[in-house]
Amino acid sequence: EAQVTQNPRYLITVTGKKLTVTCSQNMNHEYMSWYRQDPGLGLRQIYYSMNVEVTDKGDVPEGYKVSRKEKRNFPLILESPSPNQTSLYFCASRQTGTFHGYTFGSGTRLTVV
Amino acid sequence: QQQVKQSPQSLIVQKGGISIINCAYENTAFDYFPWYQQFPGKGPALLIAIRPDVSEKKEGRFTISFNKSAKQFSLHIMDSQPGDSATYFCAAPTLYKGAGSYQLTFGKGTKLSVIP
Numbered sequence: 001e002a003q004v005t006q007n008p009r010y011l012i013t014v015t016g017k018k019l020t021v022t023c024s025q026n027m028n029h030e031y032m033s034w035y036r037q038d039p040g041l042g043l044r045q046i047y048y049s050m051n052v053e054v055t056d057k058g059d060v061p062e063g064y065k066v067s068r069k070e071k072r073n074f075p076l077i078l079e080s081p082s083p084n085q086t087s088l089y090f091c092a093s094r095q096t097g098t099f100h101g102y103t104f105g106s107g108t109r110l111t112v113v
Numbered sequence: 114q115q116q117v118k119q120s121p122q123s124l125i126v127q128k129g130g131i132s133i134i135n136c137a138y139e140n141t142a143f144d145y146f147p148w149y150q151q152f153p154g155k156g157p158a159l160l161i162a163i164r165p166d167v168s169e170k171k172e173g174r175f176t177i178s179f180n181k182s183a184k185q186f187s188l189h190i191m192d193s194q195p196g197d198s199a200t201y202f203c204a205a206p207t208l209y210k211g212a213g214s215y216q217l218t219f220g221k222g223t224k225l226s227v228i229p
Contacts, residue, residue: 004156033216040122042221043157043202090156094216098206099164101147102217104156 002027006091006105013081013112021076021108023091031094032074033058033102034066036087043090049074081112115139115207119220126227132190134223136203139184142215146179146186149202151222157202161188193227200224 004025013019025032033048035058045058049068063085065077074093078085088109092102118137126132136146147162163170163177163186170177176189190197204217 031216040221042119043219048216092156098143098215099145099162101149101159101162101204102157104149104158106156107154 002103004091004093004103004105006089006108008108009106010109011111013110015082015112016080019078019081019110021078021089021091021110023074023076023105024072025074025091025093025103026072027093027095027103028071029093029103030071030096032068033092033094034064034074034076035090035092036060036085037090037107038087046076046089081110083112086110086112115141115205115218117203117205117218117220119203119223121223122221123224124226126190126193126225128193128195128227128229130193130227132188132193132197132225132227134188134201134203134225135185136187136205136220137183137185138205138218140207141184142206142208144179144181145206146177147204147217148175148177148188149204149219151200151202153199157200160201190225193225195227195229198225198227 030051034046035043047066049055091105144165148160149157150160151157174191179186200222203220206215
């Protein structure tokens with residue numbers, strides 16, 4: 001089944017403890033992106049990647065890092081999480097070419113205490 | 114930077130009624146406007162999309178209307194059902210640094226509640 005897989009689905013952590021949220025897609029998509037979703041703010045883009053080793057900042061990149069060493073994986077790294085990073089996170093990917101929508105993962109609910 | 118303005122933020126509709134969600138964009142790489150539907154606890158999923166040279170696209174009870182001169186597009190849900198209760202996002206494509214590729218800019222979403 002074609003899908004974007006995120007892990008973990010739920011995570012509670014403490015301030016300052018480094019964590020990684022994984023994202024993997026099995027559709028050979030070149031484009032991948034991370035979003036955070038907060039009430040009233042919609043989907044805000046954190047980072048995106050147009051291809052392997054090509055990443056760029058989105059609208060809210062502060063406090064996050066990403067890497068794209070392989071086409072299928074695009075992990076999101078929080079080196080020193082803070083409570084304001086408590087949010088619902090989504091990974092998405094897209095096929096190359098025009099007129100293609102995004103496929104989203106099921107989301108990761110992160111709570112930083 | 115491209116902005117997509119979506120309204121209303123929330124919408125309550127009686128079962129059987131028509132739900133209308135509007136979006137306005139500033140610029141677009143090309144005329145492709147998808148709508149996403151998100152149920153609680155799930156990721157957004159592509160619902161319906163309209164492509165160039167088409168002013169209206171219909172799939173079942175869902176219709177997209179596109180007004181290029183006004184830079185607006187809208188989603189109509191006919192005969193709304195409680196199962197349609199979800200958050201809806203519109204999106205417009207933005208060119209990526211002129212490289213011939215694009216990414217989508219999303220509206221802030223509309224929470225639709227269909228009451229029996």
